[in-house]
Amino acid sequence: MLWNSFIPLFASTIDGYRGREASIPEVQETLLQQEQGLLFGDLLRREQKKIYRVAYRMTGNHDDAEDLIQETVLDALKSFPYFQPGTHFDRWFLRILTNNFIDQTRRRAKVRFISIDQQTASRQGAAGMEFPDSTRDPQQVVEDEIMDEGIQEALNRLPEEFRAVVVLSDIEGCSYEDISQILRCPIGTVRSRLHRGRNQLIKLLRGHEYLGRDVK
Amino acid sequence: MRCGKVRHQLSGYMDGVLELKRCLKVDEHLQRCSHCRLALEDLRAVKRLLNRAPSPIARAGFWDGLCSQMGRRPPALSRSFRELLRLPQVRIPALAAGAIAIVFGIAVLGSSLLGGREKQLLSAPMLSDLARYGVSQPLNDPGALNYIHAQSNMSSLDSPVVFVSDNQ
Ligand SMILES: [Zn+2]
Numbered sequence: 001m002l003w004n005s006f007i008p009l010f011a012s013t014i015d016g017y018r019g020r021e022a023s024i025p026e027v028q029e030t031l032l033q034q035e036q037g038l039l040f041g042d043l044l045r046r047e048q049k050k051i052y053r054v055a056y057r058m059t060g061n062h063d064d065a066e067d068l069i070q071e072t073v074l075d076a077l078k079s080f081p082y083f084q085p086g087t088h089f090d091r092w093f094l095r096i097l098t099n100n101f102i103d104q105t106r107r108r109a110k111v112r113f114i115s116i117d118q119q120t121a122s123r124q125g126a127a128g129m130e131f132p133d134s135t136r137d138p139q140q141v142v143e144d145e146i147m148d149e150g151i152q153e154a155l156n157r158l159p160e161e162f163r164a165v166v167v168l169s170d171i172e173g174c175s176y177e178d179i180s181q182i183l184r185c186p187i188g189t190v191r192s193r194l195h196r197g198r199n200q201l202i203k204l205l206r207g208h209e210y211l212g213r214d215v216k
Numbered sequence: 217m218r219c220g221k222v223r224h225q226l227s228g229y230m231d232g233v234l235e236l237k238r239c240l241k242v243d244e245h246l247q248r249c250s251h252c253r254l255a256l257e258d259l260r261a262v263k264r265l266l267n268r269a270p271s272p273i274a275r276a277g278f279w280d281g282l283c284s285q286m287g288r289r290p291p292a293l294s295r296s297f298r299e300l301l302r303l304p305q306v307r308i309p310a311l312a313a314g315a316i317a318i319v320f321g322i323a324v325l326g327s328s329l330l331g332g333r334e335k336q337l338l339s340a341p342m343l344s345d346l347a348r349y350g351v352s353q354p355l356n357d358p359g360a361l362n363y364i365h366a367q368s369n370m371s372s373l374d375s376p377v378v379f380v381s382d383n384q
Contacts, residue, residue, distance in 0.1 A: 041286030048279050049271065056272035066278060073282060127275040148270055170266035176233055195227035202258045
């Protein structure tokens with residue numbers, strides 16, 4: 001219904017434009033915006049795996065990961081004119097994403113624009129997991145999936161600040177310097193959050209028998 | 217060094233970020249303390265577990281949908297884009313055309329809703345510019361209104377464009 005309302009507008013606009021050239025500033029502005037949009041899209045595409053992994057591990061599920069990324073894309077587009085080409089796009093984007101994540105979880109009473117039903121219906125196609133070794137026996141796959149659920153559950157129980165640091169360090173392999181840039185906090189803070197986050201994880205995971213082979 | 221102090225540094229020790237002096241002290245303590253050695257093993261195990269965790273994969277079409285808009289939608293439209301993204305019935309395929317329609321449609325609607333503003337913004341150089349394109353009544357011409365917006369740098373796109381949809 002929303003879309004239908006555009007059609008008459010669009011048609012009348014085309015009539016209005018017939019026989020008129022666009023002015024140079026108009027064209028320049030449009031080209032600049034297009035160029036920026038394309039560049040942003042390219043950079044996003046290049047880092048999409050990493051971005052999705054971080055969003056998923058921080059939020060703990062696919063739906064919230066999608067929401068977080070969409071929200072971050074909108075915020076990042078707004079500040080993209082201030083992004084310095086040649087610097088690390090992934091760090092820049094992850095900074096906005098992590099801030100959004102921490103903000104989001106703080107104001108948990110999220111107002112949703114659409115109901116859960118509509119949301120599920122609009123999200124077609126299955127999300128999934130990519131295990132490093134694709135040719136394993138099915139039994140192993142099931143075990144690994146259960147194990148991963150356990151790890152994610154434990155991650156979900158960490159305070160956001162700890163979770164963000166642990167995900168960036170131990171899942172993404174970011175250095176302390178990278179993390180301090182992403183979170184804009186001193187390296188000492190990174191070190192202590194990481195230390196406390198990992199120790200909380202050890203406590204949470206110790207009870208799981210299936211983790212016995214890795215955590216004593 | 218006492219166990220408590222060593223435990224506090226084990227994480228950094230494992231990551232190799234301790235300064236040499238501290239590192240040697242932790243080393244020395246680990247030689248003779250099995251409890252701290254076990255704590256270090258736990259830390260290594262957790263780090264290994266997370267490092268080996270599988271990569272989540274987005275549903276098919278998620279990135280395509282998100283990125284297909286990039287080259288076409290002006291960043292200034294992001295606010296209305298945010299609203300559109302939340303509406304499943306117009307999600308990805310309609311968005312490109314929708315964004316274009318909003319940009320052009322603002323001019324059409326503008327003539328009735330924003331007419332007063334354009335009149336104020338219309339300057340003499342603009343009028344002569346428009347005359348060269350054969351536009352004698354710019355306030356009735358959607359193209360001309362768009363031009364006036366662009367020229368006067370009026371951020372018409374930042375105004376709540378979403379009202380376009382309520383108007384029908
Ligand atoms: Zn000790």
